[in-house]
Amino acid sequence: MPGFAEPITTLIRQLCKLPGVGEKTASRLAFFLLRLPREEVEELARSLLAVKEKIQSCPVCFNLTDVVPCEICRDDRRSDGVLCVVEEPADLFAIERTRQFRGRFHVLQGAIRPLDGVGPEDLKIRELLERLQDGKVQEVLIATNPTTEGDATALYLSRLVKPLGVRVTRIAYGVPMGGDLEYADQVTLGKAIEGRREM
Amino acid sequence: MPGFAEPITTLIRQLCKLPGVGEKTASRLAFFLLRLPREEVEELARSLLAVKEKIQSCPVCFNLTDVVPCEICRDDRRSDGVLCVVEEPADLFAIERTRQFRGRFHVLQGAIRPLDGVGPEDLKIRELLERLQDGKVQEVLIATNPTTEGDATALYLSRLVKPLGVRVTRIAYGVPMGGDLEYADQVTLGKAIEGRREM
Numbered sequence: 001m002p003g004f005a006e007p008i009t010t011l012i013r014q015l016c017k018l019p020g021v022g023e024k025t026a027s028r029l030a031f032f033l034l035r036l037p038r039e040e041v042e043e044l045a046r047s048l049l050a051v052k053e054k055i056q057s058c059p060v061c062f063n064l065t066d067v068v069p070c071e072i073c074r075d076d077r078r079s080d081g082v083l084c085v086v087e088e089p090a091d092l093f094a095i096e097r098t099r100q101f102r103g104r105f106h107v108l109q110g111a112i113r114p115l116d117g118v119g120p121e122d123l124k125i126r127e128l129l130e131r132l133q134d135g136k137v138q139e140v141l142i143a144t145n146p147t148t149e150g151d152a153t154a155l156y157l158s159r160l161v162k163p164l165g166v167r168v169t170r171i172a173y174g175v176p177m178g179g180d181l182e183y184a185d186q187v188t189l190g191k192a193i194e195g196r197r198e199m
Numbered sequence: 200m201p202g203f204a205e206p207i208t209t210l211i212r213q214l215c216k217l218p219g220v221g222e223k224t225a226s227r228l229a230f231f232l233l234r235l236p237r238e239e240v241e242e243l244a245r246s247l248l249a250v251k252e253k254i255q256s257c258p259v260c261f262n263l264t265d266v267v268p269c270e271i272c273r274d275d276r277r278s279d280g281v282l283c284v285v286e287e288p289a290d291l292f293a294i295e296r297t298r299q300f301r302g303r304f305h306v307l308q309g310a311i312r313p314l315d316g317v318g319p320e321d322l323k324i325r326e327l328l329e330r331l332q333d334g335k336v337q338e339v340l341i342a343t344n345p346t347t348e349g350d351a352t353a354l355y356l357s358r359l360v361k362p363l364g365v366r367v368t369r370i371a372y373g374v375p376m377g378g379d380l381e382y383a384d385q386v387t388l389g390k391a392i393e394g395r396r397e398m
Contacts, residue, residue: 004292005265007253011246017239019231025219030250031289032218034263038251040216045244047210051229052237054206064233066204090230093203 008034060131062107062124064089072096072105079103084141085128085157087111087150095143103141106131111149112156120156128157132164139167146173207233259330261306261323263288271295271304278302279335284327284356285342286310286349294342302340305330310348311355319355327356331363338366345372 004012008030015026033041057063058070065071072078072092082103086092092105108123131137140161144150158168173191175184184192203211207229214225232240256262257269264270271277271291281302285291291304307322330336339360343349357367372390374383383391 004295005254005263005270007246007249007265008263011250014243014246017243018228020224020227027289027292028219029217031287033247034250034254034288041247041251044213044216045247047206047213048232048240048244048247050206051210051233052240055204055233064204064207066206071204088230089233090226093226096203 057107057109061105062089062109062127063092063105077102080136082139082141083128083131083137084143086143087145087153091143091145101141103139104137108144108153111144111147111153113149123153125157125160129160129164132161132166137166139169141169141171143171146171256306256308260304261288261308261326262291262304276301281338281340282327282330282336283340283342286344286352290342290344300340302338303336307343307352310343310346310352312348322352324356324359328359328363331360331365336365338368340368340370342370345370 011030011033012023012026015021015029016023018026021029033044054066055064056066056068058065058068058073060069060073063070063072067074079102082101083106084092084095084101084103085106085108086095087108087110089107092107095101095105106124106128108125108128110118110123112118112120112123132140140157142154142157144153144157154170158170161168172195173188174195175181175188175192181189210229210232211222211225214220214228215222217225220228232243253265254263255265255267257264257267257272259268259272262269262271266273278301281300282305283291283294283300283302284305284307285294286307286309288306291306294300294304305323305327307324307327309317309322311317311319311322327339331339339356341353341356343352343356353369357369360367371394372387373394374380374387374391380388
């Protein structure tokens with residue numbers, strides 16, 4: 001990029017690697033950072049390094065954590081009876097934000113994607129089945145994504161878990177709250193009708 | 200945020216300070232960074248710190264630079280006859296990307312904004328007039344933003360510069376290339392008609 005000082009070019013190139021950040025956004029971010037007080041940029045740099053240094057996978061549920069086992073696994077106010085299965089830690093956090101779920105979690109670290117060469121053995125499925133051995137879990141709530149891969153993974157898991165005498169549930173599909181039916185996609189709307197409930 | 204390990208929360212809070220980054224985007228960026236190899240995150244952190252350490256304003260044109268004077272001011276293949284005046288370094292870089300301008304630059308470091316308490320004395324206007332003293336500059340091309348403030352600043356500058364016997368020009372207003380007239384806003388379209396040229 002002509003006219004850019006080398007440290008700025010380097011920063012822009014680095015920022016371009018972030019998801020959803022093209023050259024224009026990267027430039028905008030770089031100029032914003034250049035205007036920021038030095039201490040604030042240092043704080044950002046420190047927090048970037050801190051996540052890589054301190055964060056690891058919980059050996060029980062495979063959530064990301066800075067303590068072992070993670071805060072959720074060690075929280076004795078949570079129920080051991082319901083285990084919510086998600087694909088990624090980000091999904092776990094999305095569910096936690098709702099404050100609607102007070103059981104435990106299990107992070108699969110992905111979904112079954114045959115086309116990308118990801119099979120059941122690449123996910124934390126064996127570890128999930130081990131957690132069901134002691135009979136404490138009465139319900140497995142499968143909250144994999146409402147996608148082809150997420151649904152296939154859910155179906156695969158339900159076939160493994162049901163024979164253990166554990167109830168298997170799936171999060172509901174339907175129209176998103178606050179949306180407009182006119183703009184809902186037809187697959188979602190179809191699922192919402194199929195899953196209609198008595199009022 | 201419940202369920203988030205502290206270093207992740209800190210990083211998300213830091214990322215939220217970036218322009219155009221809300222909590223959702225910040226989470227998405229944080230999880231992306233968590234999946235990235237440690238070396239790449241370190242490289243990003245280093246380049247953040249490098250811009251704050253190495254970058255300063257060029258004392259001649261007030262562009263951001265890691266050498267003094269900046270690459271543009273020291274480039275003897277560029278013409279001294281035309282001086283392009285911009286509000287911010289980002290505008291200078293936008294013009295450089297076009298490769299249509301081979302003169303020198305002058306960065307005002309803002310525009311006149313009476314409502315925000317920014318007057319002419321807060322901008323690098325005195326320094327601009329000083330650069331015109333030796334008579335080398337024959338044209339000042341004013342490339343402040345096509346906004347009320349940018350236009351007011353352009354008008355203010357033209358009144359100061361014209362009496363020095365220097366030609367003052369303004370970048371053209373018009374419809375953006377590749378756009379559709381149907382979606383052009385009416386002010387821009389009005390300016391495009393007003394500024395029409397013979398074919």
